[in-house]
Structure formats: C-alpha cells, structure tokens
Amino acid sequence: GAVVSQHPSRVICKSGTSVKIECRSLDFQATTMFWYRQFPKQSLMLMATSNEGSKATYEQGVEKDKFLINHASLTLSTLTVTSAHPEDSSFYICSASWGQLTDTQYFGPGTRLTVL
Amino acid sequence: AQSVTQLDSHVSVSEGTPVLLRCNYSSSYSPSLFWYVQHPNKGLQLLLKYTSAATLVKGINGFEAEFKKSETSFHLTKPSAHMSDAAEYFCVVRATNRDDKIIFGKGTRLHILP
Secondary structure: OOOOOEEEEEEEEEOOEEEEEOOOOOOOOEEEEEEEEEEOOOEEEEEEEEEEOOOEEEEEOOOOOOOOEEEOOOOOEEEEEOOOOOOOOOOEEEEEEOOOOOOEEEEEOOOEEEEO | OOOEEEEEEEEEEOOOOOOOEOOOEEEOOEEEEEEEEEOOOOOOOOOEOOOOOOOEEHHHOOOOOEEOOOOOOOOOEOOOOOOOOEEEEEEEEEEOEEEEEEEEOEEEEEEEEO
C-alpha cells in the first residue's frame, strides 16, 4: 500500500516552454503533498507543501510564479514549471502523506527534467 | 529551528560486516526522525521512523536505529551488510510543531565491498 506515482518520469523541453508534472497517490487519500528538488549527488530540497483545496506554501527562495502547484483533489497534485530555463533542469520528487504532522511521507519515483 | 547532519558522505563496508550510518540532529521541539533509502533510479523508500515511542526502532531489511536524546543522535545500523544495501541513505528530521520544516540530511552513500 501507500504508492505514489509521478508522470512523466522523464521530460525534455525547450527553453521558454512550460512543463507539468503530475503526482498521484494511488491507494490512499493524501491530505498533504510535498514537492522536492534534488540536484545531482545532493540532498532533497523542499520546494513547497500543498494541502488539498488550499494554496501551496512555498519555501523561502522558491518562486511561486515560476513553480505553480495545484492540489485539486486528495489524490492528485501538479507542479508546473513555467517558462523553463536550463537552470531548472533537475530531478523533481513529490511525496504524499495523510493524517497528523508526523506521519510518514511516501515518495514518488521522481521526474527528470532537462531543459535545452 | 532544526537541522540534521549526516557525518559521513561515503561509507564502505565488506559484505557480511556491520553497517553504521551516523546522523545527528537539532530541534527546538520533540522531533520525528526518519531514515530513507534511495536506490539508483528509484524513489525514496522509508526504512524506519521514530515518533516518541520506543527509542530503539526496527525497520525493514534488518535495519534499526536508536534515538539518543542525550547525544542528539539517530544512527542507523545493520548487523550484516548485503550487496543489495548499496544505496544512498537520508536521515530526515521533522518537528511536531506545524511551523517547522522537514529537513533532509545531505545523504550517505553506502558501498558494499564483495
């Protein structure tokens, strides 16, 4: 149980275009979803936290107009990288949890974004 | 505020020998602590978590960790390493206070020598 999927697993786009990444909890209702960014051989950096039906909370230094997050239902959150540039190339990982604050996060497999 | 420090970026052990991956944390509130493993090209998987219950936590694949408040440590151990344990391991701290962040350590790459 507690499976989280991400789509697509890999995406290559041209500079200036927008890319949408989907995160789905397949067998549970996720009250909270998290979006992370992971640079090569580095740790995960939390970008934002989203609760179903409300606006996402962005971490300091993360541009909310650049990284649009929508958590429209208890099983789906989307991250849209707008007007992507090569420096946005990275590994984006989502996770989902439910219940109280200390509950476990279940991670998706990640999406590799390459901006040419 | 809270932070987490993984003391070793790389650890190499021989197959069949014990594994020790070190993690120290700081937190203004009672923390929840987690260890996750990331195999190449795969998503993070929860190994174990501590949430103020028993201080010795047993996880999957024979791993365990002990919460030591006096030492602010949450080291991950396994009695006997297996080749399949080769991966990146992350220690994570999360406070029970809603305003605090989820903080990942920088990771420890575990190498298993035949």
